[in-house]
Amino acid sequence: MNKFIKTIALGAAMLCLGAGAANAAQFGDAGSGKDLNAAQLAQRLQKYDVIFFGEFHDQGEIHQSEIDLLQAMHKLKGAKLALSMEMFEADNQDKLDKFLAGTLSEEDFLATARPWPNYRTDYAPLVNFAKEKKMPVIAANVPRFLAAHVAKNNASTEGVEAQYQQWLPKYTYAPDGAYKDKFYAQMSSPAAPMKMPPARLAAVYAAQCLKDDKMAESIAAFADAHPDMQILHINGCFHSDAHLGTTQKMEALRPKLKVAVITPLERKQKGEKPAGDFVVWFDRK
Numbered sequence: 408m409n410k411f412i413k414t415i416a417l418g419a420a421m422l423c424l425g426a427g428a429a430n431a432a433q434f435g436d437a438g439s440g441k442d443l444n445a446a447q448l449a450q451r452l453q454k455y456d457v458i459f460f461g462e463f464h465d466q467g468e469i470h471q472s473e474i475d476l477l478q479a480m481h482k483l484k485g486a487k488l489a490l491s492m493e494m495f496e497a498d499n500q501d502k503l504d505k506f507l508a509g510t511l512s513e514e515d516f517l518a519t520a521r522p523w524p525n526y527r528t529d530y531a532p533l534v535n536f537a538k539e540k541k542m543p544v545i546a547a548n549v550p551r552f553l554a555a556h557v558a559k560n561n562a563s564t565e566g567v568e569a570q571y572q573q574w575l576p577k578y579t580y581a582p583d584g585a586y587k588d589k590f591y592a593q594m595s596s597p598a599a600p601m602k603m604p605p606a607r608l609a610a611v612y613a614a615q616c617l618k619d620d621k622m623a624e625s626i627a628a629f630a631d632a633h634p635d636m637q638i639l640h641i642n643g644c645f646h647s648d649a650h651l652g653t654t655q656k657m658e659a660l661r662p663k664l665k666v667a668v669i670t671p672l673e674r675k676q677k678g679e680k681p682a683g684d685f686v687v688w689f690d691r692k
Contacts, residue, residue, distance in 0.1 A: 433674075433687075433688045434447070434476075434669070434685060434686065434687055434688070435685065435686040435688060436451065436684075436685060436686075437670075437680075437681040437683060437684055437686055438684070443685075445475040445478070446479045446482075448479070448669075449476060449479035449480045450483065451685070452480065452637075452667060452685075453483060455667040456630065456637060456638065456664040456665045456666065457626060457630065457638045457640060457664055457665075457666045458638070458639050458640065458667045458668075459646075459647035459653070459654050459666065459667070459669065460473055460639060460640065460641050460669045460687075461644025461647045461648055461669060461670045461671060461683065462642070462643060462671060463643070463644065463671055464523075464529075464643055465525070466671065466689055466691075467528070467529070468689040468690065469687055469689050470528075470529040470530075470532075472689075473533060473641060474532045474536060476639070476669075477490065477533060478536065480637070480639060481540055484636075484637050486541070486542075488542060488636065488637050488639065489543040489544070489545060489629060489633065489636050489637070489638045490533060490537050490545070490639055490640075490641070491545035491547045491622075491626055491638050491639065491640035491641070492534075492544060492545065492548075493548050493618075493622060493640075493641060493642035493643060494522070494526070494530050495522075495544070495547070495548065496521060496549065496550045496551060497546050497547070497549065497621065497625060498546075498550050498571075498574045499519070499520040499521060499546050500545075500546040502516055502519055502520045503516070503520060503534075503544055503546050506534075507534075507537060507541075507542075507543075507544060521551070530641075543629070543633075543636075545625055545638070545640075546625075547621070547625035547642075548621060548622055548625075549574060549575065549576065549618050549621035549622075550574050552571075553567060553571060553575060553617070554614040554615075554617050554618055555614070557610065557613050558607075558610045558611050558613070558614040560610075561606065561610055562609055562610040562612075562614075564617075574621075575617075575621070576617065576620035576621040576624045577624060578620065579620040579621075580616065580620070581615075581616040585649065585651060586651040586655065587612060589651070590615060590645075591608065593645075594608060594612075595608070615652075618646070618653075619646060619652045619653040619656050620656055622640070622646070622657075623654075623656035623657035623659075623660055624656075624660065626653075627660040627661045630661060630664060631661075640653075644671055644682075647668050647670070647683070648668065648670050648683060649668075649683070650666070654666060667683075667684045667685060668682075668683035668684050668685070669683055669684070669687055670682045670683030670686060671686070671689055672686050672687075672688060673689060
């Protein structure tokens with residue numbers, strides 16, 4: 408693996424690390440503290456245009472809750488529901504569309520669309536349900552090699568080959584403030600996979616923001632083209648907690664859209680203030 412892509416991958420793992428569990432997840436309303444099942448949460452979400460479901464990428468319990476919620480939302484919205492995913496990159500949208508339409512085999516799809524290592528266990532249920540229901544799926548993320556380019560080239564997109572520039576966000580920025588502070592603190596913690604000098608850390612933060620900007624633009628573009636559809640976006644919780652990251656960028660692009668954030672918390676953390684409008688509770692084992 409290219410060392411700069413590895414840097415990005417390790418950073419993402421650090422931001423979204425958890426541990427697997429098999430128990431059924433339980434949702435909650437962050438405002439009232441009331442526990443909710445998937446059907447009840449889907450009903451509460453009816454008034455929102457875009458829902459960000461933040462996950463820990465290696466949490467099996469949370470992945471199960473995602474498919475539970477997607478199925479519950481589909482019962483209410485039917486053909487007016489779309490799925491958006493951090494786990495697929497925009498240059499593979501055509502392959503994803505062909506797989507959903509049945510014109511590309513799963514074998515060829517997985518061989519060419521750069522699926523995540525845990526795709527079959529954790530994300531295939533979402534995609535296969537979407538395929539069964541003829542639901543659109545947005546390959547929202549920036550190609551990982553472009554994020555690696557930004558990390559390698561001092562936070563710059565200069566030098567990206569012309570054939571790949573179409574996959575960059577139209578506008579990208581790495582803002583100061585709460586998101587940057589949180590990112591720097593996480594990546595500088597004793598548990599961080601590698602120590603980085605300030606210049607490298609700034610470049611990796613820019614690569615993180617490149618992903619946020621691309622996902623935000625992907626969601627906004629789909630919402631523009633399908634104003635009557637609700638969008639459920641799946642991403643690592645760092646991208647959406649506290650309405651920062653991708654959520655902040657998307658809300659800036661389309662301030663009229665009503666947005667909700669679901670954030671994961673361990674059940675033993677009950678009583679703590681969630682970083683979202685709704686909670687998915689889980690047991691870390």
